[in-house]
Amino acid sequence: MANIHPTAIVDPQAELDASVAIGPYTIVGPHVKIGAGTTVGPHVVLEGHTTIGRHNRIFQFGSIGAANQDKKYRDEPTELVIGERNTIREFVTLHVGTVQDKAITRIGDDNWIMAYTHIAHDCTVGSHTTLANNATLAGHVELGDWVTIGGLTGIHQFVKVGAHAMVGFASAVSQDIPPYMLVDGNPLAVRGVNVVGLRRREFGDARIAAIRQMHKLLYREGRTLEAAREAIAALAQSAPEAAQDVALMGSFLAAATRGIAR
Structure with a gap:
């Protein structure tokens, strides 16, 4: 059996690998699937049609798989899919997709998602990305592999950020950012190539x-x-x-x- 704290509430229909650990007061809904080696901290809410892969670490107070904030959403069984070995820190919010787009919000592997990050409906986040505190992705945003998003940065809906790009602290991103570029500011400006990365x-x-x-x-x-x-x-x-x-x-x-x- 999974290591479930006695104060946690886990729906009997949820599918948890035997090696999963669930912390105190966490809630796991009926359509949630969690893979081997994943640990979930205290006071986390896991709901919706959410699939979480192997060896993720989800910290306290996260909201994972909640209904999205699109006014057109009518509780359709859209999904959130999270890959493997992701670190998801405190107060992160990850929402399910919408039927108007792919119907899936997708997070890849080996991502470092820091506190208070918001990833909205139908976003696609690649692998090996870093999203610093309070990074905010509006709906339908796409991040390539190895992207770094600075803290307090907002990204407009439908924006694409190419692989290996870096967005600096407190930036306002409303246009697509080509791969490898280093950008920051409000208004946003391209400063050069992300050579250090x-x-x-x-x-x-x-x-x-x-x-x-x-x-x-x-x-x-x-x-x-x-x-x-x-x-x-x-x-x-x-x-x-x-x-x-x-x-x-x-x-x-x-x-x-x-x-x-x-």
Whole structure:
């Protein structure tokens, strides 16, 4: 049997692995599934059609899988899906999706989600991200892998943040942020390339040089977005070691829907 504190209330229909630990006064609803090795602290509410993977750590006072804050929501059986090895700190709120979109809010693996973070309906968060205290994601936001969001930052609905990008403290994000960029402010501005993050992930000098060149083509030469995209695509020939980075940037720019941050 799972290690369930006697004061916790766990619906008998909930599916908990035998190695799950549930803290005092926590509530687990009937449609919740929790994988092996996950620990849930005291005073957490787990509800909705929520699936939580293996080896997550959920701290006290979280609200996980609650009905979303979309006024169109009518208690449809939409989902929240959380991957593996995530750390979810105090007072985090994660909501289920809506039928108007994917009907799933999805969190990947190995994310570090700090206190008071809010992830709204239909968001997709990749893996290895860091969301500092009070980061707020509106509905339908997409974060790529290895994204870092600074504390007290708000992200507008439908915004996409590309992989390896970093958003600084107390920023207001209303446009898409291309991969690898370093941005901050209100109004938001692109400051350069997230070089420190890339070096921590063992990007070599040649790849970083190519990414710097993509930044230059996008932001320093007065090109139109289409002209910049064409020039970036050509880098795959001159810098083959960065071909995957060029492809990532190209696909992101092609899919941007809110215009890119300048």
